[in-house]
Amino acid sequence: MSQYTPHTQTETRDMLAALGLASADELFADVPQSVRLPKEALTHAGLTQMETLQAIESLAAQNKQYTLTLRGAGCYDHFIPPIVPQLANKKEFLSAYTPYQAELSQGILQSIFEYQTLICELTGMDVSNAGVYDFATAAAESAVMCRDRKRTVALVSATAHPDALAVMQTYGFGTGTEVRVVPCKNGHTDLDALQTMLTDDAASLYIQQPNYFGMLEDVPALFGAAKAAGVKCILGANPMTLALLPDGKTLGADIVCGDMQPFGLPMAFGGPHAGFMTCTQALMRRLPGRIVGQTADAQGRRAFVLTLQAREQHIRREKAASNICTNHAHSTLTASIYLTYMGLRGITAVAESCVSKAHYFADALCKTDGVSLRYRGEFFHEFVTDLPDPAAVEAALDTQGILSGLPVEGGMLWCVTEKASKAQLDSAVKLVGEVCAHV
Amino acid sequence: METKSGLFYAKSHEWVQFLDDTTALVGISDHAQHELGDLVFVNLPEAGDVLTAGEMFADVESVKAVSDVYAPVSGTVAEINETLLDEPETINQSAYDAWFVKVENITERGELMDEDEYIAYCETL
Numbered sequence: 001m002s003q004y005t006p007h008t009q010t011e012t013r014d015m016l017a018a019l020g021l022a023s024a025d026e027l028f029a030d031v032p033q034s035v036r037l038p039k040e041a042l043t044h045a046g047l048t049q050m051e052t053l054q055a056i057e058s059l060a061a062q063n064k065q066y067t068l069t070l071r072g073a074g075c076y077d078h079f080i081p082p083i084v085p086q087l088a089n090k091k092e093f094l095s096a097y098t099p100y101q102a103e104l105s106q107g108i109l110q111s112i113f114e115y116q117t118l119i120c121e122l123t124g125m126d127v128s129n130a131g132v133y134d135f136a137t138a139a140a141e142s143a144v145m146c147r148d149r150k151r152t153v154a155l156v157s158a159t160a161h162p163d164a165l166a167v168m169q170t171y172g173f174g175t176g177t178e179v180r181v182v183p184c185k186n187g188h189t190d191l192d193a194l195q196t197m198l199t200d201d202a203a204s205l206y207i208q209q210p211n212y213f214g215m216l217e218d219v220p221a222l223f224g225a226a227k228a229a230g231v232k233c234i235l236g237a238n239p240m241t242l243a244l245l246p247d248g249k250t251l252g253a254d255i256v257c258g259d260m261q262p263f264g265l266p267m268a269f270g271g272p273h274a275g276f277m278t279c280t281q282a283l284m285r286r287l288p289g290r291i292v293g294q295t296a297d298a299q300g301r302r303a304f305v306l307t308l309q310a311r312e313q314h315i316r317r318e319k320a321a322s323n324i325c326t327n328h329a330h331s332t333l334t335a336s337i338y339l340t341y342m343g344l345r346g347i348t349a350v351a352e353s354c355v356s357k358a359h360y361f362a363d364a365l366c367k368t369d370g371v372s373l374r375y376r377g378e379f380f381h382e383f384v385t386d387l388p389d390p391a392a393v394e395a396a397l398d399t400q401g402i403l404s405g406l407p408v409e410g411g412m413l414w415c416v417t418e419k420a421s422k423a424q425l426d427s428a429v430k431l432v433g434e435v436c437a438h439v
Numbered sequence: 440m441e442t443k444s445g446l447f448y449a450k451s452h453e454w455v456q457f458l459d460d461t462t463a464l465v466g467i468s469d470h471a472q473h474e475l476g477d478l479v480f481v482n483l484p485e486a487g488d489v490l491t492a493g494e495m496f497a498d499v500e501s502v503k504a505v506s507d508v509y510a511p512v513s514g515t516v517a518e519i520n521e522t523l524l525d526e527p528e529t530i531n532q533s534a535y536d537a538w539f540v541k542v543e544n545i546t547e548r549g550e551l552m553d554e555d556e557y558i559a560y561c562e563t564l
Contacts, residue, residue: 285480285500310480310500319498319505 067401068424070361072382072415073212074135074161075270076262078240078350079419083341084264088334098326102306108329109304112292115336122242122339123256124249125278130290131332132324135259136167138275139206139236141322142255143168145279145286146204146232147177153202155194155226158184159211160236168206177203187213187375187384191221198229204254208236209245213413214382215375219251227252232283238262239276241380243344243351248278255279263347264338265331274331285311288322353418354381357425361416364429370436374411382415384408387432388439396435402428440561441469443535448557449511449549454535461545462517464538467499467508470561472534476501478527483539488516490542492549497539499530514545 007015012024021027028036047055069077087093092107099105116128132138143154154172156165158181165181172179182197182205183190189207198205205226209217223233235253237245240262248256260274261267279287285308293307313320339347358381365371365385374384387393390407397404402424405414416425442448447455452471456464472478480500490496490510497508518541522529530537552560 285482310503310505315503316505319507 064398065401066403068420068428069267069403070397070405070414070416070420070428071403072214072417073406073413074163074259075267075273076238076240076381076415076417077267077419078262078264078417080264080266080338081341084334084338087337088264088330093330093333098329103303106304109292109306111333111336112290112329113294113304114340115332116292118336118339119239119260119276120278122239122247123237123276123278124247125253125256126281127284127287127291128276128278129287129327130292130329131260131327132275132277132289133328134261134271134273134275135161135236135257136163136275137324138257138259138277139164139234140167140171141288141324142234142257142277143177143179143204143206144171144175144321145255145283145288146234147175148203151201151203151231152176153178153180153199155180155182155197155202155205155231157182157189157205157207157211157217157222159187159189159213159215159217160206160208161212164206164208164236186377187211187215188377189217189222191218191225194222195225198226198231202226202229202231204232204234206234206236210238210241210380210382213375213384214379214415216245216378216380219246223252238380240347240351240354243348244355245380254283260332260335263335265334272328272331274328274335276332284308286321287311288324289327290325350418354416357381357418357420357422358383358414358416360422361414361420361425361429364425365414365432368429368433368436370439371432381417382413384411384413386411388436392439393432393435396431397428400427400431402431440473440558441534442554442558444554446535447511447548447551447553448560449509449551450560451509451511453509453511455511455548455551456538458541461514462541462543463512463514463545465511465540465542466538467530467534468557469534472531475499475506476503478530481523481527481530481539483519483523484516486516486518490514490516490540492547499527508539510542511549511551512542512545513547513549514542517541517543 099108102109112130119128132141154168154177156168156179169179180197183193207217207219207222209219211217226233232254233252234255235248235251237256237258239258239260257277260276265273277287291307292304295303295305297303309315313323313325362373362383366373370388371385374386390412394404394407405412448468452468454466454468478499478501482498484496490513492510492513494510495507496510499506499508520538523537
């Protein structure tokens, strides 16, 4: 393959001459040998295009491809209509880097504006930023938004995704925000325990809906208690579920955040995702990252600008509430294309299919001896079952090209999406039954 | 630049109008609003907050910058001017009417100038 040549031999010679050096070795004389790349690595003859492709294909062939994925836990296997990558991979989108001269890049600003509009319609909130990295970053940034001089504690339910909790704790370390975990009771946030934790220094309450175990939380009761104590309410939502469940505005959320991955983004070893953050107008100036606004140019034409810039670190400097300044713009764009193609009717159909198939699978699984739902209550498309020998179940399904639920202590966290067929689910149930019969 | 007699001024361009020995209104000077440009947002403390002379207690946002506002006296916030939250432009229009907070139980005054001293100070800037 052709070599990437940052500068020609003549340029290299001229630069060395200007420095009064005879060779590049002299230039790097102060760099210890132990940290240098071996010479052979630099003089590798390289591969032809054909050899490169073959090498990469043989690596790709080592990936395990599952015909059915019954695992979610923060990353979901939804169908991606081919039009989504087809449009998202247009070279104008793939080559567009972050717009430093933002207003010159009207195209990317418009794509962000369209995304903000879509996610605000879905969450029912007033304002959205351009997105952040993933649900965990979004949760942590949301908790920081709510912190003020008097209220410095972020309350997080133990039913939230462990990654969200971990990133919140990392952010908390830096901003002096103490993270307190509200205990879990029977797979749900413990409302009675929460009541005792709503102290004068509590700034925010983060509730994930559906929660990590797939269960639907009693959000109105939890948020009602928090609001009465002057604590801001953060809803961590799987956006696909918002097609069926009440939106953030209806629930009285101050912030709704989460992950766009279910919208047209592949599971791909867990990334890249795209986090979303939306809030009420009252909190707009606390929202981190970029916000694109719509305006008119000097000739009255529709135009887009970065707005509310004074919040951001390049202007507000050390007093900025956040130092986040980038996002997963291409993932966000992909999610926007998915949403635009599917429409509310499309994602409602996906959500209904997920709920229906997950409940069918749960019912069928629980007819097996030794398998039962761990928690009572409503769930969306994930649920935990108690199960003998989760490792054996995982291994048995794996041999048949099925990725099992996530093994948890004494059980499994299952997820069923619209991609599973009845026949596939029936065969998975049969396999689980066979394993359980032998335990 | 407009100033107003009877008010006291801090080097950081806040004004203080003493209503009695321990109560005062606090705002930012006409010079300050002029330097900041069109204000779009004001972040005020809450009633009951304790102010310490010389420490920031509020911030103002113009189109291009955010600036801290420092307490010219130590005391307790009795009241905030909620009008400013919806109409920050009133600070640009009439800086000496647009008080930020009413402070009570004043225990300490920072280094303050009278009108003539403040005019002389601004001329040195």
